[in-house]
Amino acid sequence: IPKVLPEREVQEKWFAEPLHYLTLRSETFKKNASGHPALPRTHQDLLFSYMRLKNAPWLLLVDTGPDLATLDAEAKQAAQADFPALGETTPKESEPKSFRAYIEYLKWLEFQQPPLNYLERTTLTSFQDWMQSPLQPLSDNLESATYEIFEGDPVKYNQYEEAIAEALAEWKDLGRAYSSPKGAVVIAVAGSGRGPLVTRALKAANETGVAV
Numbered sequence: 734i735p736k737v738l739p740e741r742e743v744q745e746k747w748f749a750e751p752l753h754y755l756t757l758r759s760e761t762f763k764k765n766a767s768g769h770p771a772l773p774r775t776h777q778d779l780l781f782s783y784m785r786l787k788n789a790p791w792l793l794l795v796d797t798g799p800d801l802a803t804l805d806a807e808a809k810q811a812a813q814a815d816f817p818a819l820g821e822t823t824p825k826e827s828e829p830k831s832f833r834a835y836i837e838y839l840k841w842l843e844f845q846q847p848p849l850n851y852l853e854r855t856t857l858t859s860f861q862d863w864m865q866s867p868l869q870p871l872s873d874n875l876e877s878a879t880y881e882i883f884e885g886d887p888v889k890y891n892q893y894e895e896a897i898a899e900a901l902a903e904w905k906d907l908g909r910a911y912s913s914p915k916g917a918v919v920i921a922v923a924g925s926g927r928g929p930l931v932t933r934a935l936k937a938a939n940e941t942g943v944a945v
Contacts, residue, residue: 754791781846898937917944
């Protein structure tokens with residue numbers, strides 16, 4: 734995630750990609766009034782959008798963790814805490830490391846994202862662009878609710894109707910032979926489900942004036 738985000742149109746292109754993780758560098762964060770790292774509002778909205786995906790990506794922090802010297806020092810302090818010297822008083826609490834502030838902020842940000850409303854709960858989880866196993870109506874018993882999910886997305890059926898109308902118009906303009914003795918074009922719909930494809934085929938025939 735860069736410090737300066739691109740246009741919204743460029744950001745939305747990644748919503749249909751199989752994102753596995755998002756990388757956040759320390760330079761992307763800013764200091765808030767308390768001196769803790771925080772993301773600008775535009776970056777927060779971007780993360781909220783990605784977190785709404787069915788398979789939310791992981792967040793990776795880069796250039797925010799301690800170096801080897803800091804890790805060695807922490808290990809030495811832990812060993813001294815486990816085996817203190819005789820007469821040693823209570824060890825002084827170490828100051829929180831800066832890299833932990835980034836983690837705490839992302840955890841806090843996770844609980845700040847707005848909840849899904851009713852429309853989003855019923856549509857976002859069903860109509861997102863993600864790979865899924867194809868259904869087999871001939872071998873699987875598909876319930877009516879499954880067909881309702883398919884029929885709730887009108888984009889596919891609109892494209893079917895436009896393609897059929899274009900094919901019928903071309904058939905009529907070229908004067909091709911009809912498939913039936915009555916001068917009508919025969920349209921075979923394989924796997925029509927509950928009939929929405931047949932309805933769109935008949936609608937395309939009415940719009941083009943071609944008998945089917």
